[in-house]
Every structure is written in structure tokens, then in C-alpha cells.
Amino acid sequence: MARNEQLIRQHKLLQLLELSRFGRTLDELRGDLVADLGLTKLHERTVRRDLEALQAAGFDIQSETVQRGRVFKLGQNTKDVHEIGISSTELIALSIGRELLYPLMGTQYWRGIETFWNKVQEAVPNGVFDHYARYRAALHVFGSPYKSYERQEGMLKTINRAILEHRLVEIDYQAIGKPVSTRRIEPYGLAVYQSSIYIVAATPQAEGDVAAAEKNARLRNWKLDRFRQARLLDEYFKPDSEIDLAKYLGSSIGIFSGDSPTKVQIKLGKRSAAYVREDPWHPEQVLEELDDEAAMLTVPASHPREILPRVLSLGADAEVIGPEEFRETVAEAVRTMAEAYR
CATH class of the missing domain: 2.30.30.520 (SH3 type barrels.)
Structure with a gap:
């Protein structure tokens, strides 16, 4: 059996049972698993063993006989939200985290986030939710454009x-x-x-x-x-x-990550240094004062292209000192831009 194959099947089984209101027969579950996981074949006995393993692990999976046969479904102990205390402050933190994960919208991850969020809203007392809603109306999370996968x-x-x-x-x-x-x-x-x-x-x-x-x-x-x-x-x-x-x-600033990033030195004017101090580029950056009007930023980067937009955004108040590859990348961009605006 392939590595983790059983784990993948059982996790998918739980997802299918969560989405099923009236339960699913073994044959229906087998068909859904084959379709969703791209399997070439799967025996009903394997599905039955997976259900038994989940029951043994403590999941409340029940069965009953209906007109179309014996169906399996999640019992209330598994479907219901487990009772937990949650404050309006914690609800705010949870809602912010949900909004920061908007890029996952349209994926299987988002369905879990959304169903959990809906259950939390239904479970909390009205007073707590009203208090959350008043505070949340004053806090807005933005900066990442909407995108669906x-x-x-x-x-x-x-x-x-x-x-x-x-x-x-x-x-x-x-x-x-x-x-x-x-x-x-x-x-x-x-x-x-x-x-x-x-x-x-x-x-x-x-x-x-x-x-x-x-x-x-x-x-x-x-x-x-x-x-x-x-x-x-x-x-x-x-x-x-x-x-x-x-x-x-x-290990690096952006998505051009690597195991051994390069230390890049950038000379900043007083105003740009203040911006970088206020909004750091990287947790390991070092910003040293050179005099009253300038500072030297040393920051790890794995590719010149992740430095380029940040340096250009600071205009003439930032100069890449080295390494030469990073300096030349910025210089070439500046020359090309100057030609375009001539």
C-alpha cells in the first residue's frame, strides 16, 4: 500500500460523511472515493475497514437501514460543535485569521474554514456575538486582493x-x-x-x-x-x-527562498530608514546608523528580483551597495525606466 494511502482515504471519508445529510451506502462512499482521489479501483471491504478504523478511533459513525440500503452517517457527537468557551476578543482574532486566509477561497481548505466559522457563530451566545460585531465593525483587514483558486x-x-x-x-x-x-x-x-x-x-x-x-x-x-x-x-x-x-x-524576504540567502547591503536615507524600521523587510535584517542622515540596511535575499521592487519604491533615497549582481539588477532597471521616461 502507498505511503499514507489509508490516512488519505479515511480523511476523505470523514469529509464525505460531514457533507452527507442522509448518510451514504458503502457503494456510494466507494464511488465518491474513487472519483475524488483518482483511484483506479477500490473494494467495498476496504471502505468498510476504514469506517471500522474510524469508529475504533472514537468517531461517532452510525449506520441504519433505509430504502436504498444500509447507510452510514456521522452521529451528533461528531457533527455537533464541541462546547468551548469563546470570548468576543477570541472571536475577533478568529475572524481576522479567516480573512487573512481569503487566498484559499475556492479550495478544499476554505470549505473547512467556512463551515467551522459558521458553527462557531451559531454556538456562541448572542451577547458575545453582538459585542464582537460592534468591535469588528471598527476593524478592517485589507491589502490582499481577492483571488480564488x-x-x-x-x-x-x-x-x-x-x-x-x-x-x-x-x-x-x-x-x-x-x-x-x-x-x-x-x-x-x-x-x-x-x-x-x-x-x-x-x-x-x-x-x-x-x-x-x-x-x-x-x-x-x-x-x-x-x-x-x-x-x-x-x-x-x-x-x-x-x-x-x-x-x-x-530564510529570505519573499517567495524566492533558499537555504543560503545572500546578505545584501542597501544605503538608506534618513526618511527611508524610518520606513524600513517601521515596516521591516525581514526578521533578521540589521539597520545601522551611519550618521544623522543615512543608515546601512543588511538584509538576506535569495534573488535580486525580490530586492528590486522594494528598493525602487524608496526612489533615490535607497542605493544597493552590494553584492554587485544585486546592484546591477537595480541599476539596469533604473536605466531602462529612465529611457522610457526620456
Whole structure:
């Protein structure tokens, strides 16, 4: 059996039972699992064993005989919201978190967020909710444009399954300004950055082809918007235990992340230094005063393009000192812009 295959089936079973008001027969559940998970075959006995395993784990799954046969459904102990105390302050925090996750709208993740939010609203006392509503009316969360990944939901399901089972995925990918290319990737996880979903994946390498220090160089963040198709392959990969996704994604300013970012030095004027101090670019940045009118910002970056828009936004009050590759990228952009505005 493929890695985590049983876990994936059982999680999907719970989702199907949650959405079913009148219960589902074994055959109906089997058919839904085959369709949703892209399976080639699945026996009813396997579905029955999965249901029994969930019951043994404590889920209240009940069965009854109706006109169309024996159906299974979730009992009230599983469907009802477990009683918890929640204050208006906690409700505000939860609602802010929900709005920050709007980029997930249209995906299977969002359905869980939305159904949970609706249950919480129904469960809290009217007084608590009224107090929350008054305070929430004065607080607005914005800055990330609305974006839906409903069109890519099928591909997300494929990629999620590949992540859990450590399976290779063949993708048709079209970067901006380039033709569609077919690639094979080893998906490790998902990342949400500035309203976009990225798949963190490695490109397959033959055993021994890459040194341990260079393994993370195979990782790349593939933007889901540019996926045209994603096909699950019957090939498996062994996850690299040395890859730390949290470290990889948090080591740089933007989505151009890497295991060994470059320290970039940027000379800032007094006004720009104040802006960067107020809204830091990175938790590991260092801002040193040079004199009363200037400061030196040292910040990790993995690619010149993630520095470029930030430096340009500060205008002539910011100058990249080094490395030369980063300085030249900004210089070239300034020359091109000057020519366009001549």
C-alpha cells in the first residue's frame, strides 16, 4: 500500500460523511472515493475497514437501514460543535485569521474554514456575538486582493495526495512570457504568499548526483496560477530528511527562498530608514546608523528580483551597495525606466 494511502482515504471519508445529510451506502462512499482521489479501483471491504478504523478511533459513525440500503452517517457527537468557551476578543482574532486566509477561497481548505466559522457563530451566545460585531465593525483587514483558486481545486487535490504519499507529479507549467513546458516534480509542501499559492517542490535527481550541501538548491517554489495540468505518477521519491521547509521558506524576504540567502547591503536615507524600521523587510535584517542622515540596511535575499521592487519604491533615497549582481539588477532597471521616461 502507498505511503499514507489509508490516512488519505479515511480523511476523505470523514469529509464525505460531514457533507452527507442522509448518510451514504458503502457503494456510494466507494464511488465518491474513487472519483475524488483518482483511484483506479477500490473494494467495498476496504471502505468498510476504514469506517471500522474510524469508529475504533472514537468517531461517532452510525449506520441504519433505509430504502436504498444500509447507510452510514456521522452521529451528533461528531457533527455537533464541541462546547468551548469563546470570548468576543477570541472571536475577533478568529475572524481576522479567516480573512487573512481569503487566498484559499475556492479550495478544499476554505470549505473547512467556512463551515467551522459558521458553527462557531451559531454556538456562541448572542451577547458575545453582538459585542464582537460592534468591535469588528471598527476593524478592517485589507491589502490582499481577492483571488480564488476554485479552477485549480482538482490540481490541488492531486498535489496534496502526492505530498502525503511522496509521489512524483508531472506538470504542464507556463511561466510568464514562456511556452508551456512539461516537468516532473517532487512536492514537499504548499505555501501561501501575498494572495498566491505556491508548491514547494524539488526536481528529481539521480542518487548521488548532488552533494548534501546542494540538496536544497533543487527546491523551487512553483506558482499554482501557472499550472496547466498536474498528473499523479506511479513513481515514488524518498523525502530528504535534511530539507527543513520552515527554514527554507523563512530564510529570505519573499517567495524566492533558499537555504543560503545572500546578505545584501542597501544605503538608506534618513526618511527611508524610518520606513524600513517601521515596516521591516525581514526578521533578521540589521539597520545601522551611519550618521544623522543615512543608515546601512543588511538584509538576506535569495534573488535580486525580490530586492528590486522594494528598493525602487524608496526612489533615490535607497542605493544597493552590494553584492554587485544585486546592484546591477537595480541599476539596469533604473536605466531602462529612465529611457522610457526620456
